[in-house]
Amino acid sequence: MKYSWQISSAIQAGEVDRSRELVTRSLREGLAPGEILDKALMPGMEAVGEKFGGGEMFLPEVMLSASAFQAGLEALRPWLKADDASFRGKIVLGTVAGDIHDLGKNLVAAMFTANGFEVIDLGVNVPAERFVAAVEEHRPDLLGLSALLTTTMSRMPEVIRLLQKRGLHGDPCRVIIGGAPVNEEFAASIGADLYAENAIEAVRMVRRLLLRRKRGEAVAKVGAG
Numbered sequence: 617m618k619y620s621w622q623i624s625s626a627i628q629a630g631e632v633d634r635s636r637e638l639v640t641r642s643l644r645e646g647l648a649p650g651e652i653l654d655k656a657l658m659p660g661m662e663a664v665g666e667k668f669g670g671g672e673m674f675l676p677e678v679m680l681s682a683s684a685f686q687a688g689l690e691a692l693r694p695w696l697k698a699d700d701a702s703f704r705g706k707i708v709l710g711t712v713a714g715d716i717h718d719l720g721k722n723l724v725a726a727m728f729t730a731n732g733f734e735v736i737d738l739g740v741n742v743p744a745e746r747f748v749a750a751v752e753e754h755r756p757d758l759l760g761l762s763a764l765l766t767t768t769m770s771r772m773p774e775v776i777r778l779l780q781k782r783g784l785h786g787d788p789c790r791v792i793i794g795g796a797p798v799n800e801e802f803a804a805s806i807g808a809d810l811y812a813e814n815a816i817e818a819v820r821m822v823r824r825l826l827l828r829r830k831r832g833e834a835v836a837k838v839g840a841g
């Protein structure tokens with residue numbers, strides 16, 4: 617894809633303005649937003665992850681790269697068109713307590729917004745109590761939890777337990793989780809309803825769940841399709 621290498625390099629170099637400009641230019645030249653995301657922004661951030669993991673990049677540089685990724689995502693956001701914007705749902709979303717990673721969560725929020733959902737984004741480092749208070753206040757169809765650290769994924773069951781304790785888990789409020797350290801097995805073990813590997817998958821799964829509910833069909837748990 618044209619510009620994929622340049623966008624990916626801008627992210628790795630932490631060049632915020634360049635990342636925004638290149639994404640905007642790509643869009644103007646007619647490149648598909650999904651392609652820009654998959655072939656330029658995501659590979660850029662994946663390379664950052666590898667370099668960080670391998671000791672080639674350090675925290676301040678990674679933070680700049682994160683800002684460059686976010687700038688590209690913001691430029692992309694208005695172009696992320698809905699397949700079927702008439703389909704509505706509401707999701708409360710956030711990154712769990714102790715965790716400040718938000719790029720994946722922001723991407724998930726952008727995808728849900730683009731697909732006609734009302735998104736209440738609680739931000740990062742969100743304690744269980746705040747998630748549950750937001751569910752009480754907004755009465756969403758879904759609660760979305762994101763975690764990027766093995767040390768913070770254990771905050772997810774805490775949120776679900778509190779939700780259950782208050783009688784808020786089930787219909788209408790189902791729980792979807794995601795983030796690099798979690799998987800389907802973990803989701804099932806903590807009583808989450810859905811696990812999604814990425815933002816597009818998250819929207820797809822939630823739409824399927826809400827359509828089933830609308831038709832009055834039984835809603836299967838994680839892994840049951």
Ligand code: B1M
Pocket residue numbers: 661662664665666668669670675676678679682709714715716717718719720721723724759760761762763764765766767792793794795796797812813814815816818
């Ligand atoms: Co941190 N970090 N980081 N980091 N960071 C990781 C996660 C790490 C794997 C890097 C490494 O060591 N290789 C490692 C975790 C190790 C572990 O726990 N196993 C790590 C560490 C250790 C840390 C610190 C502890 C470092 C330190 O201080 N010594 C620290 C922790 C701070 C804290 O949270 N308390 C820290 C800090 C940071 C920065 C602030 C510098 C920055 C975050 C900036 C920001 O988010 N605004 C940062 C970054 C950028 C990363 C890496 C490099 C990239 C993560 C990312 O944004 N990816 C990451 C390495 C890696 O992942 N390979 C790393 C891009 C993003 C689009 O993908 O978030 O995976 P991702 O989201 C995906 C899916 O996971 C999914 O959809 C998205 C794609 O569509 N998804 C969901 C995510 N949430 C979902 C929710 C859903 C559904 C799907 O439904 C609700």
